[in-house]
Amino acid sequence: MKTSLILGTALALIASAGMAEQITVMSWGGTYSQSQVEAYQKPFTTETGITVVSVDSDNPAIPIKAQVEAGNVTVDVVDIEYADAIRLCDEGLLEEIDPAILPRAPDGTPATDDFLPQGLSDCAVGSIVFSTVYAYDRTRFPDSPPRTIADFFDTGKFPGKRGLKKAPKALLEMALMGDGVPADQVYDLLSTAEGVDRAFAKLDTIKKDVVWWETGAQAPQLLADGEVVLSTAYNGRIFNAAVSEGRPFDMVWDGQVYEYNLFAIPKGAPNKDAALEYIAFATGTQRLADQAKWISYGPARKSSAPLVGLYQDGKTEMAPNMPTNPDNMKNALASSYDFWVDHESELTERFNAWLSAS
Structure with missing residues (x-):
């Protein structure tokens, strides 16, 4: 009996640890989600061993609100527009994110000074300008x-x-x-x-x-x-x-x-720590610049702009195709x-x- 109890507890801990090595990210689908898979999710898994499951929605703010209010949260990270990030945070439906967890710019500038206006809020971290x-x-x-x-x-x-x-x-x-x-x-x-x-x-x-x-x-x-x-x-x-x-x-x-899109964590996300790790990784200077290789949305960090290069075709300059290009x-x-x-x-x-x- 005692052996069975110990074995059962050990198996439960192993299962729990295994579950923690996977997070679910909800985004908008199509080319946009694919750009996140290529620029963020694949390298994140390579570096951390944490796998990422992508799910799509026409507007992720809507199902996230429903999940949190029902007490049945299945998503760890959600990609939402700025207005929804502020509203859901004010309603207590998102976890607060300490900007201290975010990486500095390559020259040492703190993240709080490196993000564009509206790039950071109490509960969300900006990724792109569309x-x-x-x-x-x-x-x-x-x-x-x-x-x-x-x-x-x-x-x-x-x-x-x-x-x-x-x-x-x-x-x-x-x-x-x-x-x-x-x-x-x-x-x-x-x-x-x-x-x-x-x-x-x-x-x-x-x-x-x-x-x-x-x-x-x-x-x-x-x-x-x-x-x-x-x-x-x-x-x-x-x-x-x-x-x-x-x-x-x-x-x-x-x-x-x-406008801006930002990453946030629904209140009660099953893998909050891994979600925070993902957001810190994905919103680093180089990662945000890397996303521009896959889609023409401007990175939300100032230090990312000079690093924006060619599209995945290897010939199209991306900077002129960004919303934030001066022209x-x-x-x-x-x-x-x-x-x-x-x-x-x-x-x-x-x-x-x-x-x-x-």
């Missing part, structure tokens, strides 16, 4: 292609269907910029009833020509299938379609709305977390009512 841009099939406009955010709304000069994400965030900002509002004035105007009315009035001008998309993979597919001639999209998705798949797509950076930032807008915290509920309600109206 942007919502619009793209087009250049075979449709061989002589005079669209160049500005205003062109996206010009159905006379550029006739055809438009692809838009079915959500107000980024869309309302782009509508105002398309109506001539400078990027640095967008949120002041959008905070007023007149500004909101102006944004929806601009959307009215293309409403009958819109094909809506909901996941990142759908936008380039709409262009590829010829269902739309112009589409808003995540810049990395369009880059991958153009460079990896040979699609004749070009991006328009004018009027881009850029791409001339009329760019940083998505405002504060604005959307204050106005998301009312603007989503207004957006849904606008969608359902004839």
Whole structure:
């Protein structure tokens, strides 16, 4: 009896140790998740022996919130947008992360000084800067292609269907910029009833020509299938379609709305220590630069930018394809977390009512 008890305890400890050598990371799927596998997960496993299981979601913040509230957390690390990182942290659904665990920059600069603005929060660590841009099939406009955010709304000069994400965030900002509002004035105007009315009035001008998309993979597919001639999209998705798949797509950076994605740990994650080890590894200077070999999202650390090199094809320079490249930032807008915290509920309600109206 005693021998059986000892043996059973030993087996349980072995099983527990074995389980601790694996973590689950939830991200957004597609090319983005694959870039994380190549840049972070494979080298992390090689260095630590901890295997990484990838799971995907259209928006990881939603299932993570449900898991924590149900007390059934199966994910150790989650990749989420900045606004969701702040909100979930405030709701007590994420573990706090001490920035002291994060590696310094190669020159010794502390991580707290090396990350870009919004790159760190109490419960999350930034990895990439991505942007919502619009793209087009250049075979449709061989002589005079669209160049500005205003062109996206010009159905006379550029006739055809438009692809838009079915959500107000980024869309309302782009509508105002398309109506001539400078990027640095967008949120002041959008905070007023007149500004909101102006944004929806601009959307009215293309409403009958819109094909809506909901996941990142759908936008380039709409262009590829010829269902739309112009589409808003995540810049990395369009880059991958153009460079990896040979699609004749070009991006328009004018009027881009850029945001951050960050790594966080759900409250009650089964392998918290290994999750912290993964985040510290993945958000080091070289690792963030390495991800740019696989996708055109800018690294969230200042020290990573000079290390960004060629795409995996060995010939495409990645720096000019980053949202944060100076040439791409001339009329760019940083998505405002504060604005959307204050106005998301009312603007989503207004957006849904606008969608359902004839």
